[in-house]
Amino acid sequence: MNASPDLNQAKPLTIAVTGLNANDNPGPGLAVIRALRDGFGENLRIIGLAYETLEPAIYMHNQVDKTYRIPYPTAGVNALKERLKHIQAIEQIDVLIPNFDAELFNFIKLEKDLLGIGIHSFLPTHKQLEQRDKVNLSAFGKQNNFNVPADEVIFSASEIDVSTERFGFPLMVKGKFYEAYTVTNLADAHIAFYKLQAKWGLPIIVQKFIKGIEINIAGLGDGKGNAISVIPMRKLYITEKGKAWAGITIEDKKLIELAKDFAKATNWKGGFELEVMKEDNGDLYIMEVNPRFPAWVYLTAAAGQNQPKVLVDLAMNRPIEEFESYKAGKMFVRYAWDNIVDVEEFQKLSAFGEL
Template sequence: MGELWVGVTGFYATDNPQPGLAVARALRQAEPSWRIVALVHDGYGTGAFADTLLDAHALLPPPSAGPRALARALRALTRRHPLHVVIPTVDAELAHWIALGPALRALGVRACLPGAAALRAREKRRLPALGRRAGIPVPDTLVLPSAAAVARAAGRGPFPQLLKGPLVDSVVVHSPEDFRVGAAELAAHWGYPLLAQPLIPGEEYDVAGVARHGELVGATVMKKLGVTGKGTAWAGVTVAQPALVELLRRLVRALRWDGAIEAEFIATADGRAYCFEINPRFPSWIALAADAGANLPAALVRLALGDEVEPVRGRPGRLFARAVAERVFAGNPLAALAPGRVHRHLLDPPAPTRAPAPGLAAPRGVPARGAPAGAVAVTGLNAADNPSPGLGVARSLRAAPQPPRLVGLTHEVLATGAYVDGVWDEVRLVPFPSREDGRYPEALVAQCREAGADCLLPTLDVELPLIVWLAPRLAAAGIATLVPAPEALARVAKARLPALAADGFRVPRTLALGGYPELARVLGELGLPCVLKGPLADARVVASAEQATVVARRLAATWGFPLLAQEYVPGEEYGVTAVADRAHRLAGTVVVRKEIRTLNGNTWGGTCVRDRALERLAARFAEALAWVGPFELEVIRHPRRGPVLIEVNPRFPAWIALAAGAGANLPWAAVRLARGARVGPLRPRAGAFYVRMAWDVTASVERMGALAVEGRVSGHVA
């Protein structure tokens, strides 16, 4: 056959990642000679920028276009380029690929997929019937076919309940209002029917497998250690649970399943295991199975080719933590995608425009040119669905001409960025930043001194007031910082944003929300839609009073009161980051036009632009507030009013790796300024395109135990 070309779908890899990127990683690990084609719907699937994994890209129509459009696209592709095996990984497209079975074979394309009847039988709404057939407990499941059904069910309880979309997505609801709003949000994205299940307390496990003719060929069990608000696993460990593997085997036999499958279970204290969902494809954590010795995507390819496959099981004790990988290109290379073609080498960089910062193949960044430049401690290591800036700051420092030793400081054992290999020289545990708990100041100073750090870059809003207060003590201990004065920091609190209008900044109306009784008044003053924000992070646009009530409860449950309510400003969004020296002059400014964002507004991709107005805005900010150190301005350019400043963050943004990749390494500038050096103006390259993708790092579970017990681990991840 010569080269084997494998097509993989599902490359949206943001806060709720599709499985395609993890499948590609497993295939590359299994057989480096296999050629992998990313089959994408547009040029913004962040996982499709994984340059060291992918050999080619091709456009396919979205699932909404139907099977005929998919068939036409595949005929056009295979006329011009070989495609031997396909692995679909998106629920919405599975039925189309199955319907095209004979057409795929005629084109010489092979796949290992379930039958149409099996696909229907495992649907969420049919799970109770399948559970009875297989003899497996399933939570009570209420099918909600319409908005009227939602209205009838909302008041029934008991709460909490789990609301699910017909294919993917879920939300935990705690009240009738929460039920109605959550259902409306899911239906707006996925349509009906929706599903409602009681929230069963217990430990969550996922079992991934591969089956052929109703027999299980391989499986791996993962216990969830950390989940997002939607229940997506963000950290987990492989475990030996033969009873759960047996339950999956029974499901596979009941369905007469072929292909990839995932079953999700809740194990209760009384020893029962409830199957609450079956997914007809690999999960997004499937790279962990390959790391644990059960390369299920590779087994699927071999089954599709008709080869014999030996049974495989994942060994226990392998940990995954979902962090982020980041890339910077000269421009968006996937903008060149055209229908009917397989594009090879789209991600090959025209040197020297490639960012020297993070790499999948070479995560240690640019080799040092000379001795390490001291040691820098960096905070904010959690890089889950809403990444903190620490990992991007560290990667930028790795790309410096003389990279310093890097010490990661975290108050969370499950901070996923702590487990990324090749970034940190060591990681240390510190208490949660709190002025009431006196351990944090002592521990921070002690850990920096023990690690030999001569500079500290804080990246978390919650810790900045403490570090500003501690700056003289840190300086006395030989640890340099570059932070604003307490008065300047107080002026950028979200609740005080309107006061910046006195300095000539255009800002939206912003009102403090001290409790639920004030919500009606606040909405009456601002009107709808408006934006509700947590005091430190999180923001949601709300379009109705009921939605505002539910969102306010969710935000308050995470952050407490007061919340902020802000006038909604339409327009194009930008982020502006800069570093000011002790004379309040800017050492450099980087502006990103936000192009890939999540529902919460987090930036996962964008283009560096030279925007004189926004650069002047940053300079005015630093001068007006006598600012020292890093900051980010979040700006919306209103069609008539021009740039509106909607938020100020007193630290680097999570997308800061763009600055280093565009030639203006602001974190390195901050370190040099903190140490007393002079830094000339840094000018970024316009057009540089930044993207980050959810990326599972794997390690032995002992590493997490060492960080929890000993409070310190080396930066090398085994």
Template sequence: MDRDKPKVLVLDANQRSALAVTRSLGKSSQYQISSADSVAYALAGASRYSQTYYRYPDPNQQPQEFINWIRNFSASHHFDLYMPTTEVTSQLLLMFQKELPHVELPFAAYSNVMALADKVTLVELARKLDIAIPESEVYHSRDQVVVDRLTFPVVIKPALSRIYREGRWIHTQVRIAKNAADWDQIVSDMDYLDYAPFMLQEFIPGHGSGIFCIYDNGTPVQFFAHQRLREKPPEGGVSVLSRSIPVPEDLRSVAERLLGAVDWHGVAMVEFRVSDEGNPYLMEVNTRFWGSLQLAIDAGVDFPLMLANLHLKRPSVALNAYRDNQRLRWLLGDLDSLYIFIKSSHPIRKKLQRILSFLSIRFHGQKHEINRLSDIKPAWVELKQYLRSLR
């Protein structure tokens, strides 16, 4: 019977999002799942739902070797769908798609993806659609910037978070310069600003917000939203404790205008900065699965299954409504966040409150992202990796 099920290969298997994809499709019993990554042992590779684990060259350090491996592998192993979960593997496979005739990807065309992934192009598109964005100025070299004319604080935002140049990946950063001295120190380490486009953006006081969605060739299928309750690092970063919330209608309206304009297909995360006055400003779009994907699945929105069914033209039902206030905790990430908080200059009272909050147990409406009794091996793999990183 399994031979009749479509076969899916989940890439980037050591990512938490890849584990969520593997568990989602495996639990559905509709697909045969295998996984792959560049490390010897990976989270999704250890899952009970991954029938086989494959190891490939590191796409971050050896991009061409990775593509060669995929080309040879796909020619000798049949999979109906490849599911990458990081920006690097997704863009590599799209860039070299013509060389990979056996690799089926659940994405929009490369040009559509880059229209959103490239932050300079995204700003241009937002202006055409009259979507609110921070004041932005585009530069092609840091030498073009007249520092004396800058208004601080200013956000230094490269057009791409990953630059593929001369056969290798260059990882960029978004930084905030608070003054001229800060500017000099920050840009001295950003050599890529000499040859890669970047923006200087107005800093918007407020908080980050975003919505998650899936589209079928320009038509919205499902939206989802969550709130970050704790992050790593604590002042803003990766979510370690989050909860599902209703989709804010103002953010949804902007996302629909934006994604509809590029005839979007697949999943996306649209990120905003919401000012202290409550006004949303478009910041960026991630054109792949997000880190806290498991929260949406726990709340009832099974994005991986919906995407696979949609792309392979199998029956799928949009949910629209989902459980509010469902929580997800990444335990080891939360532990790191607690450690950073304790090491900070916060008052003792706040540190004790944070410790008590970390130790509090919620029995209903909250799940652990990695630690699941029904699929415990990924938790052991993560713990071993975590302990090795402490040496």
């Protein structure tokens, strides 16, 4: 195994981060970067890994020191491997943090190869990734005594009629990677199906609607059954896509225990997010399990548990301690900011794949 670099050395700690988009369905990359800069200070170099030329964090030079384009996940493992070898020869990356669901399979596949060239990571296994997949979540819940809404995995719009008879309305229609629609009639259910199919492909998940308070939990598992950090957040403002645009940390022992039970049941390794619905009677339903940090993960640093920073420590085999407390009542309110850049930067990234 490669020796972990010393932070006291002249060379800054170099961390590569994906998920640099920041639209109304933002990626976690920028929040991860902000947490890392809080955690490691000035002796840090951030390398952005982007799929598209208009991912906003690319052009935030106070956050991202240099950006490289990388091939889409559909290009396969070998294309990603060759690109990362090229980047590593230039940048000497210490740790890589992927932040998109769809890219994780390839990065997990390359974990040992990347370590061989000096790039550390701290990722779940393929088995763990599959366990919490939307198409398997219901079975996972039954196996581990978690409340998960009843659902059906469908491959054609004609199957929606049967699902609506079983679950009634309102109804959740979900894409296999991202996005979900709450529908109240059959026509809207069909529209949602085709939208999600066009964007994310098949299958589509149709899930029973659960009424309650929407809560997200950001967690960090050590791969040995322990949740090193757990921060619950209640959504205060939700976009049309169901994303939290404002939220507040809350104190709730049942939520913390739920995240710890998940980490124990899966031996989860790395960051994760539980999307939870809390019914009026206090029952907790796991709606989704996201296998990486959420876009609001900077709130964990603000609340006293800097999850991205600790993930880096875990990746580099540094000693860490399980967090015991955090500050409830810390809020985030997301905002849009027009970042002005020169077209030459866009052209350079488009032409050469670097900026």
